[in-house]
Structures are given as C-alpha cells and as structure tokens.
Amino acid sequence: MNTDNYKILSNYIDLLLDAICVVNEHGCFEFVSAGAERIFGYTPSEMLGRPMIELVHPDDREHTLQVASEINSGVIKVDFENRYIRKNGQIVHLLWSARWSQTHQCRVAVARNITRRKQAEARQEALYAISEAAFAAEDLLALYRSIHQIIVRLMPAQHFAIALQDNGHSMPHFPYSTIEPASGGINMTQLCSKVIRRGETLLVMEDNPAGQPSVFRAIAAEADGPEISWLGVPLKSHQAIIGALVLHHTNKIIYNSAEINMLEFVSTQVALAIERKRMMARLEYLALYDSLTGLPNRVLFHDRVQSALARTRREPDKFALLYLDLDKFKLVNDECGHSEGDKLLQQAAQRIKACLRETDTVARFGGDEFVILLEHIDGDNVAAQIAEKIRLSLQLPFTLINSQQHIFPSIGVALFPCHGTDAQQLLRLADEAMYDVKNDGGNAVRFADQCSVLYRW
Numbered sequence: 001m002n003t004d005n006y007k008i009l010s011n012y013i014d015l016l017l018d019a020i021c022v023v024n025e026h027g028c029f030e031f032v033s034a035g036a037e038r039i040f041g042y043t044p045s046e047m048l049g050r051p052m053i054e055l056v057h058p059d060d061r062e063h064t065l066q067v068a069s070e071i072n073s074g075v076i077k078v079d080f081e082n083r084y085i086r087k088n089g090q091i092v093h094l095l096w097s098a099r100w101s102q103t104h105q106c107r108v109a110v111a112r113n114i115t116r117r118k119q120a121e122a123r124q125e126a127l128y129a130i131s132e133a134a135f136a137a138e139d140l141l142a143l144y145r146s147i148h149q150i151i152v153r154l155m156p157a158q159h160f161a162i163a164l165q166d167n168g169h170s171m172p173h174f175p176y177s178t179i180e181p182a183s184g185g186i187n188m189t190q191l192c193s194k195v196i197r198r199g200e201t202l203l204v205m206e207d208n209p210a211g212q213p214s215v216f217r218a219i220a221a222e223a224d225g226p227e228i229s230w231l232g233v234p235l236k237s238h239q240a241i242i243g244a245l246v247l248h249h250t251n252k253i254i255y256n257s258a259e260i261n262m263l264e265f266v267s268t269q270v271a272l273a274i275e276r277k278r279m280m281a282r283l284e285y286l287a288l289y290d291s292l293t294g295l296p297n298r299v300l301f302h303d304r305v306q307s308a309l310a311r312t313r314r315e316p317d318k319f320a321l322l323y324l325d326l327d328k329f330k331l332v333n334d335e336c337g338h339s340e341g342d343k344l345l346q347q348a349a350q351r352i353k354a355c356l357r358e359t360d361t362v363a364r365f366g367g368d369e370f371v372i373l374l375e376h377i378d379g380d381n382v383a384a385q386i387a388e389k390i391r392l393s394l395q396l397p398f399t400l401i402n403s404q405q406h407i408f409p410s411i412g413v414a415l416f417p418c419h420g421t422d423a424q425q426l427l428r429l430a431d432e433a434m435y436d437v438k439n440d441g442g443n444a445v446r447f448a449d450q451c452s453v454l455y456r457w
C-alpha cells in the first residue's frame, strides 16, 4: 500500500471502537481519536491538553503512573488494565496496549472498553463469594459484613445497609448499617418499607435535601440521567421479599442501569444466603435452647457442665448443681389451662435467671424441671444462699391472665468436688436430694449429703 492509501485509511480511524490516545512527555493528552468519546464521555477537544491522570480512577492512579513510566522508558505493554472515571461519574474498565515513540517523544496507546467483561466477572465472583460467605460466616452479623465487602467490590457504596422485615412486623429493622437509618435527610425506614412493599428498586435523588426526597421507580438511569444518592433493592427469596439492600451516598453519585441490574441479580443470592443462615441459626437455637422459656436445654447444659469440669482440671475450682422441680405444678394446668401453665413456666424461668450471676447457667430439662449450674463458688454457703434466693423468689405470687397463682419449688444441691466428680453422678445426687425434699412436703432446699432440710418456708 502506498503512502496516500495510508492517509486515506487514517480518515477511517474514527470507525474504531477502541480509542487511540497519544500522551506527551508531560502526561497530557495530545491526540485522541473519536472513539474516545464513547469510552470516556468527553469529546476529544475536552480531553486535549488535560493531564491523563486526572481521568484515572483515584485508586488506580499510583499503579498507572508507575506503568506509564515503564512504557516511557521503552517497555511495550499490551495488557495493562485500569479504571477511568467517565464524564458522568461512571467507572469504565479499560485494557491498554501502549508503547513509547522515541521519534515523536510521546506515548501512543490503544484503549479497549472491557467494562462489560469486568462486570460479568465481578458478578460471577460475587455469586461465588456470597455462597462461600453463607457457609463460612460464623453468624448472621459476620455474613452481613461479608456481603458489605462483596458489594463494595462491585460498585460504589459509601454507606451500606441491610434492612430486614420479619413476619408480622410493619416496619423493617436494620441488623447491619454503616449509617444511622434516620440520618442524611432521608428516612431509610420509610424508603426500605416502600422497596419491600412494592418489591421494586427505588432510586432517590437528593435534589431536595431539606424536604422530602424525590423518589423514582426508575431502573433506566442512563448516562446523563439524574444524580442519585440512595438506592434500595429488594431482597427476594424463593418465598417472599425479606428486606432490602441499601447503598447510600452523602455525595451525589450516579448508578447506571447495568450496576442496578447487577445489584438486583446479586440481591437474590444475598436473600438466599441470609435465609439459609437464618435457618441454620434457628436450627442451632432449637437444638440448644428450650423454645418455651428461651433457657438452655439439656444438651447445652451438659456442654456447660463439661466445660466447668474441664476447667477444674486446669485450676482447682468448686461448682454446684441445683435440681429444681415445681411442687404440684399439674394443678395450675388443671385449674387454669395449659397456656396459663406455660406463662407461669416462662415467668419462673425469668425469676430463676434473675437470681443468678452472668457466669451461671439455668436450663429447663422439660416439664417443670429446671437445673442450675453455679460456677466458681467460694464456699458451700454460696450455693445454699443462691438456692434459697431462688426458692424465695419463686414463692412470690405469679400473675397470670385470669388469676394469681402460688407455686413452690423443691431444690436439691450437689457440690463439685465434695459430693461427686462427674456430671452424671452430680446430677443424680441433686435429683435425689430434690426428691427427698418433695417426699418431705416440698418447698425447701437440701444438700446431697444432708438428711436435714437447709431451708424451709
């Protein structure tokens, strides 16, 4: 091809989807092809003379300058990736191929927009990370934290919140939020409630920060669309809308439709992960706690006793097991009904708990039987005193819906190490002491090795 033909060809350079950029030795744009406007959102005349680094995403500037200096010293780069900020504030991912022209003392580079590919990769990574997090997170709070980290890798999110709406509650609550739900002139509770009720994404423009924000049910916030500072996406699980994901900016920021679509797509996975984790937490709770009183059950109690025993192997310590059974509780059920009996059991559980220290454990073994672990007791007296405190507390009348009821407990006490050295033996001895009290008329405290009643009403 002769030189004239090359000249003709250069007239068609504007057809290229990629952008050709020439940057001088001072780092300023000296030439950009027409394709640059599609990529950067600026016309070539707006770019010429500007330092290229101004347009680079702030997080990528240092690395970009380093690579630019390598190219300027003669290294040819064909696979350098970085992010630029478009004129409308959106992020664009670019793949660069560049070299230094010694003759013209400038850097010649071709930029390809790889944003779509990057978004597809980010979406895949996010899905993988969310399902990983659902399994790896120790609890729900840890899962929310992981979800936050995954979302900020996907798109700009100065503040992030998860709103959940539980069955039977009219308003959502915020188990995770990096911003006060009532701050920034935006009523997050109200907005999230709207997202959840409608099951649709909400974009909120802060064009009226002092008053009511303008709310747009618009997913098509195109390149030159409105500036947005609040974005709420419904959390849709298989069965229902369980809450909303919220991105909040105190500075105005624009989300494009691709980002919103991505967040909507990811939110389904987030909803499923939250549901799975909640179900696991519920199953764990049911396995370890009594559903009527919320107290630990037999399994968790045994675990705590085993831990107490293990501790005593490392350092000398004393603890006590108390076996407590309500006297003639059946009468409450018979006279007032089973649900009234339930209420009495719940109140009794709370009263026993109120007599204990943080380090102690009270468990419900079933029916009207409660077992208590008193840890680190200095002398036998401490166990006797706490047992008596519980007995006196339970003697006060219980206010039920239609009546006041009096109920009394029988309490047996076994001490480690003086009465026994393993859990089974201690429990049996405490249980037997409790039965001795019951056979003796009830409403008293007795130690495992004592024939005499310690306390009696």
Ligand SMILES: Nc1nc2c(ncn2[C@@H]2O[C@H](COP(=O)(O)OP(=O)(O)OP(=O)(O)O)[C@@H](O)[C@H]2O)c(=O)[nH]1
Binding pocket: 292, 325, 326, 327, 328, 329, 330, 331, 333, 337, 338, 339, 340, 341, 342, 345, 366, 367, 368, 438
């Ligand atoms: N309301 C209610 N009652 C229960 C529950 N679980 C067991 N019970 C009842 O609790 C009673 C416990 O039985 P007992 O301890 O043998 O009866 P009691 O009347 O307390 O007799 P003594 O222990 O000998 O004084 C039974 O009537 C059970 O039906 C429960 O979850 N709720």
